[in-house]
Amino acid sequence: MPSGKPWSELVVFLGYGQYCPDGAALHLLARCRFLADRLGSRLTALVLGQELPASAVAAAEERGADEIVSLEAPALAHYHAEAFARAVGNLLRERGPGLFLLPNTLEATEVAPAVAGMLEVPALTNCIDIEIANGCVVVTRPMFWGTRHVRIQVETGQPLVVTVQLRDGSPVQGRPGNPSVRRVQLPAEAEPLLTRIxxxxxxxxxxxxxxxxxxxxxxxxxxASKSAIKLVEEIAELLGGAVACSRPMADLGWFPRGRIVGTSGKTVRPKLYLACGISGASQHLAGMQEAQTIIAINKDPYAPIFEVAHYGVVGMLEEILPAFIENARGIRAGDKLP
Ligand SMILES: Cc1cc2nc3c(=O)[nH]c(=O)nc-3n(C[C@H](O)[C@H](O)[C@H](O)COP(=O)(O)OP(=O)(O)OC[C@H]3O[C@@H](n4cnc5c(N)ncnc54)[C@H](O)[C@@H]3O)c2cc1C
Structure with a gap:
């Protein structure tokens, strides 16, 4: 049992509308069941929207929430950072000092600091772990583009907002519970929102x-060049695979956002993941490190991607990929032999 005053409750944001329950939030909820038991705090699953999805209730039950709170209003039917932050901030203010946790989604990067600002409490965003170590609550957060991780000890009892994308394989199940359900119809906003969708x-x-x-x-x-992308597409075609990308490649307009792998995109578990010119920032690793076999090509022998790669090739893509392509063609030609 960690020392210090306990939090009255751990509130986990489970999602909103059609995006509820969010897969990463369920993982987080299961982890928080464990933490709440150790801390002697209540565990609450929070849902926003126009109604409470039955799937969210079932998922929160399975993972042992003590309570499900559903904040409902037409303004919460679609994502609206300001409306979400106000609704959550008012709830947390009413319920006393707690730990508010969100999965590290794009929405959370807006909502978490807004809620923290409203309540004037600290926010730790973009974390990859939360655990109890040596009797203290410790949060792990990447720094310097994911090349370093810091472990931050937080004081229990102080209100805090944390966004976490758990990277380990801890169970998604938690332990079943029998949560009470509180559905709150929010009144129309007394103060108009600054933005309107x-x-x-x-x-x-x-x-x-x-x-x-x-x-x-x-x-x-x-x-990030036409010629390199052509090579990437060619090897993907030869291997019968799909082309994906790191987030900057979508930000730069080389690929649609649906191809991003990582915390802002997809979590994938293919048999083979060939990473071409990817440094291996923690936000990217979170989406692919469970691939069965990872091969990385990078000109930098110290690139963090090599820490998770099963096979690493240090060199220029422009030289390595043509050799891969030649070999893949040879194997495919060989396949056709009787
Ligand atoms: C809240 C948040 C969410 C994020 N979500 C995601 C996410 O979901 N997915 C994601 O990918 N990122 C995400 N990021 C960004 C992430 O932090 C990194 O900036 C990003 O993953 C880096 O992309 P990269 O590896 O393509 O680029 P870089 O870090 O620039 O790495 C490029 C690599 O290519 C190598 N290289 C360069 N030229 C060659 C060559 N000719 N041949 C071989 N190797 C070469 C370099 O050595 C380098 O290692 C997020 C960031 C934040 C703050």
Missing amino acids: LGGSEPAVADIDLTKAEVIVAAGRGA
């Missing part, structure tokens, strides 16, 4: 489902 449209459906691909060839910033 006029409408929305879905982005074009990703042409492929990366999560189903058995072979993935991923392009990082080291492949």
Whole structure:
């Protein structure tokens, strides 16, 4: 049992609308069941939207939440950072000093600091672990583009907002519970929101489902040229695989966002993941490190990607990929021999 005053509760954001329950949030909820037991705190699953999805209730039950709180209002039907932050901030203010945890989604990068600002409490964002070590609550956070990790000891009892993308394989199940359900219809906003959503449209459906691909060839910033991408696409085609990318490659417009692997994109577990010119920042590793076999090509022998790669090739993509392609062609030609 950690020393210090306990938090009254751990509140885990489970998701909103059609994105509830969020897979990463369920993982987090299961971990928080363990933490809450050790800390002697209550565990609450928080849902936002217009109604409470039955799947969210079932998932929170399975992972042992003590309570499910569903904040419901038309303004929460779609993602709206300001409306979300206000709704959550007001709830947390009413419930006393707690630890508010969100999975490390793009939405959380906006909502978490906004809630922390509203409550004037600290926020630790973009974390990859939360655990109890030597009797203290310790949060792990990447720094310097993911090349270093810091472990931060936090004081229990002090209100805190944390966004976490758990990277380990701890069980997603937790232990079952029998949560009470509190559905709160929020009144119309007394103060108008600063921004109003006029409408929305879905982005074009990703042409492929990366999560189903058995072979993935991923392009990082080291492949940010037409000629390198052509090589990446060629090897992917020869291996019968899908092309994915690191987030900057989508930010730079080389690939659609549906191809991102990592905390801002897809989590994939292919049989083969060939990382081309990817440094291996923790946000990327979170999405691919459970691949059965990882091969990395990078010109930098100290690139962190080599820490998770089963096979590493130090060299320039422009030299290595043509050799891979030649070999793959040879194997395929060999396949056709009787
Ligand atoms: C909140 C948040 C969420 C994020 N989410 C994601 C996410 O989901 N996915 C993601 O990928 N990133 C994400 N990022 C970004 C992440 O931190 C890294 O910046 C990013 O992963 C780096 O992409 P990269 O490896 O392609 O580029 P870089 O880090 O620039 O690495 C390029 C690599 O290519 C190598 N290289 C260069 N030229 C060659 C060559 N000719 N041949 C061989 N090797 C070469 C270099 O040695 C280098 O290691 C996120 C960041 C934040 C803050």
